[in-house]
Amino acid sequence: MEHKQHYRASVPWVGPNNAESISFVTGTVYTLLRETAKWAAYSTKKRFATVKMDIGGAFPTIYSLTQCTPDLSSESCFKCLQGSLKWFDGRRGGRIIGERCLIRFETSILYNGEPMRIMGPSTNSTSAMSKGVPNINRRIWKIKVPLKVKVFLWYLRRGVILTKDNLARRNWKGSKKCCFCHKDETIQHLFFQCHLSRLVWSVIHMASNFQPPRNVTHMFGRWLLCVPKEMRNLLLMGAAALCWSIWLSRNGVIFDNKLVSSLLQVITLVTRWLRTWAILHKPGLRDTIAVVSRRLDQVARDVFTQEHGWRSSLRIDSH
Incomplete structure (x- = not known):
C-alpha cells in the first residue's frame, strides 16, 4: 500500500x-x-x-x-x-x-x-478496572514528580515507550538486544526480567519487604494495594523513580556510551531522584522519603560489598 x-x-x-x-x-x-x-x-x-x-x-x-x-x-x-x-x-x-x-x-x-x-489527566481511556484496583490514570497525574516523568509513566502503562521491540514495529532496523544482556529488549524484559532490573527489585524487596511487581499491569494495579490508601501515591513515586532510573541508565548506555555495570549505580540514581522529588512533598513525607532513601542505599551497598567489594567510582551521575 x-x-x-x-x-x-x-x-x-x-x-x-x-x-x-x-x-x-x-x-x-x-x-x-x-x-x-x-x-x-x-x-x-x-x-x-x-x-x-x-x-x-x-x-x-x-x-x-x-x-x-x-x-x-x-x-x-x-x-x-x-x-x-x-x-x-x-x-x-x-x-x-x-x-x-x-x-x-x-x-x-x-x-x-x-x-x-x-x-489527558482526567481521561480514563482503559476499560473499567476490577473492584478495589485504583484508578491509575488519575493517580499517575496526581503523584508529585516532574511532568516528563508522569508522561513516561503514562505511556509505560500503555506499552508505547520506545523500547527496541516497539521501534522494530515502526520499521527500525537496529539490534533488538538489551544493552544490559543478550536477550531481546521489551518493556517486560527491561523493567522486570533483565538480570539488572531483577537485582534492583530484589534490593527494594530486602529494604522494604515489598514483593516486586510481576509486570506493568500489576505494578500500576493490584501491587499498590499492599500499602494503605494514603501511601499509594508514595509507593507509585518509588516505582516511578526505579523505572525512570532504569530507562535513563539504558539511554545512557545506548546514546552516550556510558558504562552501567552494577545494581549500585541504578540504586544511586533511584535514591537521588527520590531525594530530589521529596521537596515537592509535605515535611512529614519528606522525612519518610529520606529514611527510605537511606535504607535503599545501605542495603544496596551491603549487597554490592558482599559480592564485589566497594568502589565509589562505579557511581554514575544523574541525568
Whole structure:
C-alpha cells in the first residue's frame, strides 16, 4: 500500500541532541495518533475520528484527525492507519496519506466542533478496572514528580515507550538486544526480567519487604494495594523513580556510551531522584522519603560489598 507524507513547514518538538526529550515527546504523540486510529476504526461506522490531547504543563495541546474510506472493515481501516503511522517522525504537525486513509495532527485546532475524544489527566481511556484496583490514570497525574516523568509513566502503562521491540514495529532496523544482556529488549524484559532490573527489585524487596511487581499491569494495579490508601501515591513515586532510573541508565548506555555495570549505580540514581522529588512533598513525607532513601542505599551497598567489594567510582551521575 502506498503512503505519502506531507509535513507542514515546522521544526521538530525538541533539539536533535536531546535523546531523552525526543523519546518521551514522540512516544506521547504516537500514542495520541494510535488512539485516534483505533477510535476511527472500531468506534465509528464512518471510519472517522477527532481527538484532542491536553496533558497540561509545558506540553502543548495537540489535535488529531483520522479518516478511512467508509467501505473498509474495522480491521482493514486500522491496518491502513497503522501502516501510515510508520511515517511519523516527531514533527509538530502534518498530514500522512495512505491509499484509503488519512492522518492529520497539529498544535492548532484542525476541525470544526468539539473533538470526539479528549486525552489527558482526567481521561480514563482503559476499560473499567476490577473492584478495589485504583484508578491509575488519575493517580499517575496526581503523584508529585516532574511532568516528563508522569508522561513516561503514562505511556509505560500503555506499552508505547520506545523500547527496541516497539521501534522494530515502526520499521527500525537496529539490534533488538538489551544493552544490559543478550536477550531481546521489551518493556517486560527491561523493567522486570533483565538480570539488572531483577537485582534492583530484589534490593527494594530486602529494604522494604515489598514483593516486586510481576509486570506493568500489576505494578500500576493490584501491587499498590499492599500499602494503605494514603501511601499509594508514595509507593507509585518509588516505582516511578526505579523505572525512570532504569530507562535513563539504558539511554545512557545506548546514546552516550556510558558504562552501567552494577545494581549500585541504578540504586544511586533511584535514591537521588527520590531525594530530589521529596521537596515537592509535605515535611512529614519528606522525612519518610529520606529514611527510605537511606535504607535503599545501605542495603544496596551491603549487597554490592558482599559480592564485589566497594568502589565509589562505579557511581554514575544523574541525568
